[in-house]
Amino acid sequence: MSKVIIQECKDYLVDDVMVKINNGIEKLGGWDNFVKPGNTVLLKVNLIGPKTSDSASVTHSEFVRAVTRILIARGCIVWIGDSSGGAIAGIAPTAQSFKVAGYDKVAKEEGAIIKNFDKEGVVEVEPHGKFKEKMYLAKPLFDADVVINLPKLKTHSATIYTGAVKNVFGCIPGLRKAMYHKIAPDKVDFGEILVDIHEGAKFNLHIMDGITSMQGEGPTAGTVYNANKILISTDPLALDTVAIKMLGMNFDDIPVLKSAKKRNLGQCDLAEIEIEGDYNNIPHLKDYKLPKNFKSTKQGNSKAVIKVIDFFKTKPVINKKKCKECNMCVESCPLKAIDIDTKKIDYSKCIECMCCHELCIHKAVELKSDNILAGIIAKFRVK
Numbered sequence: 001m002s003k004v005i006i007q008e009c010k011d012y013l014v015d016d017v018m019v020k021i022n023n024g025i026e027k028l029g030g031w032d033n034f035v036k037p038g039n040t041v042l043l044k045v046n047l048i049g050p051k052t053s054d055s056a057s058v059t060h061s062e063f064v065r066a067v068t069r070i071l072i073a074r075g076c077i078v079w080i081g082d083s084s085g086g087a088i089a090g091i092a093p094t095a096q097s098f099k100v101a102g103y104d105k106v107a108k109e110e111g112a113i114i115k116n117f118d119k120e121g122v123v124e125v126e127p128h129g130k131f132k133e134k135m136y137l138a139k140p141l142f143d144a145d146v147v148i149n150l151p152k153l154k155t156h157s158a159t160i161y162t163g164a165v166k167n168v169f170g171c172i173p174g175l176r177k178a179m180y181h182k183i184a185p186d187k188v189d190f191g192e193i194l195v196d197i198h199e200g201a202k203f204n205l206h207i208m209d210g211i212t213s214m215q216g217e218g219p220t221a222g223t224v225y226n227a228n229k230i231l232i233s234t235d236p237l238a239l240d241t242v243a244i245k246m247l248g249m250n251f252d253d254i255p256v257l258k259s260a261k262k263r264n265l266g267q268c269d270l271a272e273i274e275i276e277g278d279y280n281n282i283p284h285l286k287d288y289k290l291p292k293n294f295k296s297t298k299q300g301n302s303k304a305v306i307k308v309i310d311f312f313k314t315k316p317v318i319n320k321k322k323c324k325e326c327n328m329c330v331e332s333c334p335l336k337a338i339d340i341d342t343k344k345i346d347y348s349k350c351i352e353c354m355c356c357h358e359l360c361i362h363k364a365v366e367l368k369s370d371n372i373l374a375g376i377i378a379k380f381r382v383k
């Protein structure tokens with residue numbers, strides 16, 4: 001039996017959010033079950049891109065502040081981490097995203113540490129599902145004592161819904177995310193990748209920000225819906241199963257979750273999920289708008305997706321004219337793909353993690369596209 005706590009919370013006033021989260025965690029046995037004083041706790045947020053917290057595209061910064069404040073009061077060191085999307089546009093927006101979402105400010109004011117996954121290095125993990133490619137996950141996931149997933153309750157025009165299971169995709173740093181969209185364009189297959197990440201990284205707890213939710217054409221182009229909910233569980237699949245029911249959908253409507261069921265990531269049988277907190281039954285979110293794609297008979301055109309990814313594909317290239325030979329990139333490259341003398345990158349080793357690009361203070365590591373037109377469009381998009 002899995003347990004999902006549903007709390008009612010009408011605003012982002014930090015004291016209110018803290019009370020609701022603390023009361024919810026009590027129902028799971030209390031914070032002592034999850035953290036000890038002195039632990040380093042990584043908060044894996046949803047930082048999809050440079051979007052404000054009010055847009056409901058990202059985990060709200062005040063929600064992150066509430067969890068951070070709770071943990072710091074318990075004597076923990078708090079890291080806030082993610083790697084934003086944007087691989088298709090060939091840019092590295094994570095640092096900007098931390099600023100725009102308000103996390104930089106929260107970290108500074110609360111004493112937390114920002115972990116931009118694009119510059120923290122990686123750990124290799126062995127996937128156990130359908131895809132056998134070596135997986136490289138952000139190192140802070142393994143350096144932290146405890147990892148807490150803080151997903152946002154949102155629709156997704158491609159996968160219909162995104163929550164606790166899908167939020168882990170940002171654990172793959174940099175441009176390598178695009179490779180997974182390419183090898184697994186089918187949604188059930190993409191779910192395999194997500195389960196590989198969950199199995200590789202081990203998340204201790206999932207606390208969903210559903211105070212505001214993105215409805216309609218999420219994850220970034222929808223509208224804000226005041227859902228007023230916080231969902232908490234140790235079981236990401238149970239949490240998502242409850243969340244989609246709340247939005248008016250069933251498990252079979254969300255193909256990306258099917259692999260999570262097949263590989264026993266958690267519970268998806270509502271009869272085996274206990275609801276506690278401010279609700280004993282799953283509430284329904286009235287008039288919540290689902291994506292146009294929901295129940296569409298049209299299958300996603302995976303060939304078109306692959307074409308777009310290929311069109312915009314970029315790779316790091318060292319501009320020798322700007323390079324000051326400091327060797328920061330050479331030393332920080334987790335795959336030792338950069339030649340110390342020539343500064344040439346061995347692309348047969350490179351995993352496009354972006355460490356070199358993020359760490360070069362001389363801006364000598366550039367992202368280049370083989371396609372001139374794509375390069376021009378990407379530049380235009382950044383402006």
Ligand code: SF4
Pocket residue numbers: 318319322323324325326327328329330359360361362363364365
């Ligand atoms: S970090 Fe930048 S400046 Fe330093 S060696 Fe690498 S490319 Fe050159």
Ligand code: SF4
Pocket residue numbers: 316332333334335336337338345349350351352353354355356357
């Ligand atoms: S060269 Fe190394 S640091 Fe740079 S993107 Fe490739 S793997 Fe990452």
